Amino acid sequence: MTIKNLRSILTAGLVGFTAVLAGESRAQSPVTNIEMTVTNNCNLDWTWGTQYMVRAISGDYLKGTVSGDTNQWMDMGSNATLFAVANEDCYFKRYSGDLSSTNNPLNFSVNGPYTNITAEFLARPKISDMRQTESFTLSLDNLDSEQEYSLLEATNLDYPVDWIEKMSFIASSAVTNISVENINNDNERRYYKLKLK
Amino acid sequence: MNIRKNLIGIIAGVGVGLTTLLARADPVTNIEMTVTNDCNVNWNWATQYMVRATSANLAKGTVSGNTNDWTDLGSNATINVSPALYYHFVNWSNGPAGKSTDNPLTFSADAAYTNVIANFGIDTKNVTVSTPYGTAVPGNQTVDYGTTITQRIDNIAPIETTPGAVRRVIRGPIVNGNNYTPIP
Numbered sequence: 019m020t021i022k023n024l025r026s027i028l029t030a031g032l033v034g035f036t037a038v039l040a041g042e043s044r045a046q047s048p049v050t051n052i053e054m055t056v057t058n059n060c061n062l063d064w065t066w067g068t069q070y071m072v073r074a075i076s077g078d079y080l081k082g083t084v085s086g087d088t089n090q091w092m093d094m095g096s097n098a099t100l101f102a103v104a105n106e107d108c109y110f111k112r113y114s115g116d117l118s119s120t121n122n123p124l125n126f127s128v129n130g131p132y133t134n135i136t137a138e139f140l141a142r143p144k145i146s147d148m149r150q151t152e153s154f155t156l157s158l159d160n161l162d163s164e165q166e167y168s169l170l171e172a173t174n175l176d177y178p179v180d181w182i183e184k185m186s187f188i189a190s191s192a193v194t195n196i197s198v199e200n201i202n203n204d205n206e207r208r209y210y211k212l213k214l215k
Numbered sequence: 216m217n218i219r220k221n222l223i224g225i226i227a228g229v230g231v232g233l234t235t236l237l238a239r240a241d242p243v244t245n246i247e248m249t250v251t252n253d254c255n256v257n258w259n260w261a262t263q264y265m266v267r268a269t270s271a272n273l274a275k276g277t278v279s280g281n282t283n284d285w286t287d288l289g290s291n292a293t294i295n296v297s298p299a300l301y302y303h304f305v306n307w308s309n310g311p312a313g314k315s316t317d318n319p320l321t322f323s324a325d326a327a328y329t330n331v332i333a334n335f336g337i338d339t340k341n342v343t344v345s346t347p348y349g350t351a352v353p354g355n356q357t358v359d360y361g362t363t364i365t366q367r368i369d370n371i372a373p374i375e376t377t378p379g380a381v382r383r384v385i386r387g388p389i390v391n392g393n394n395y396t397p398i399p
Binding site: 048049050051052053054055056057058059060061062063064065066067068069070071091131133 | 340341342343344345346347348349351356358360361362363364365366367368371373374377379380381382383384385386387388389390391392393394395396397398
């Protein structure tokens, strides 16, 4: 296991008398015991580093989980990474709390404690019956307000599915449903799904 | 024999018509005079003291100057010291009173000093240790030059300065002024 905080650094000191050991992300314990043959006055400073806690949770574990550096002491200045993984029929919306971001995965420099990060997930809107042969009304319950969605249509679900954008719209509380018209009137079964644009 | 008398000249009687020679480098030991008065001839002898100085340990330092000289009573003798590398002069043994740490040592030859000894000591070095947390063992030290020592840091469990949010962890040593070797 790589332990990021384990570095032994000796810097040059008085008139070149100093030995230098340097390490990055060494998989070894820090030096806590030394031996020296004293030929000069010298200063020995035991150095201590700063670590910050990075703690991230899912806002709703039924909708998704977060992994990576979710409960880690991290070196000051090091990079933390969080992965938001949405459950089926859900999607990751954003991180909130000590930081705000829609990036996924999210990489950030640990320049302070981040003990309150929440990965927010939302359920994807469901179409009660995705197979339609005629015009129908799509209920927009559970849509994330202010987000733009696409309604995709396919006539054949054989692989590869050729989904075509039928329409797009921006969800809001004022819009609770939309009408989807089958202008082909060919009585052929079509499939629909909503997707965040 | 640490005291000796040297013939340094003659002192003639007052009123005697002769030439007197005093304080010459070479004492007068032979004179001529035409005697016209009663007179006294005193052959004058002076006192000298032996000044002898040595090093207590030639590997640690040497002495120079009046290290083995007959010195006139009341005149100055001077002894210098030259410490060896990584040594320093400490003091004099058997020297004149009140001057045990003088360097160089200059004194009036008012007695015989036949066993003045220069003492030398090995240089010492300071190891100054600091740490904001934990316990440095043994910490600050003053040791003889060339001494091999160990230093360690104890009580190195992380220190939570803000519980659950910020902590300090040991990283290792930085040594300025001396080489060191980590001990596994």
